Amino acid sequence: MEYDQRSKELVLNDRAREVEVYMEVVAEHDVSWPTYYLGLGILEFIVLFAAKLHLFSIQLLDFEFWTWFFLTFFLVSALYHIYNGQERSLF
Template identity: 40%
Template sequence: MGSKTEAVTASTDGQAVAGVGPDDGTRGKDERNGSPEAELSRDDAFEILSNRRRRFALHHLQHNGERAELGELSEHVAAWENDSGVQEISASERKRVYTSLQQFHLPKMDDKGVVEFDDREGVVELTAAAEQMDVYLEVVEGNDVPWSQYYLGLAAVNLGLLVAATAGTYPLRLVPDAGWGLFVATTFLVSALVHTYYSRTEMRLGDSESPPEVRE
């Protein structure tokens, strides 16, 4: 089962993507370069996260020290896109990613204030705005369902059981009211704990070697 933030979501490439920062997505002064206070709007965050190649780039930077050479970044992004190892990607696959990052994606993220991209040196570095973005991916594959639909289904099942018990359906009527209250509370508590675990450990950009959406 996938996981998602409880804030806002946007449908992209079959996944729900969300990015939320402190103070509703604002960032303060960047202490590294002394730039004035700037604001990363929610719309800008979603625009950046709407592209898988940019998500992969952010994941690599967040997981590997916040700074990388363009060549190194391109290799990892290309490997994830082609479901292979860095040593297995072809020169054309690497060049295609390198060119798109250099000419489009990194300049776009630089313009939004999420990274600092030095095209001359071929180096990209995260800014304070990216560090404050709390990013989760909800990956829904096969017969899996999103968490929102899971909770809706769980509520429907619990309601059906309570109605049947109230109507005196055997053997549900044998369970006391307090028992049904405990049952409903427990099912939602366990579900919420599992949801929180996956959100905080399995589905966050930058927390693992590979992005959540390419993990098996």
């Protein structure tokens, strides 16, 4: 990074792109993407486990339904994550 005193601007050099991967800015009460995916995975595990054992009202919908539901949920989440990441990209 270089500082241009005349224009009073910071100018990023080529190496700044290498750092962007590590810069996930999360607001104080927000959830980071890794935490979101972990929570979604844990929820999926619990629901599929309960569906497989026919527990609670989860048994009203079969195991295959829940599998497709969470697969779609993960796909939509990943697409949103990509879209959101491009919007906030430094470059």
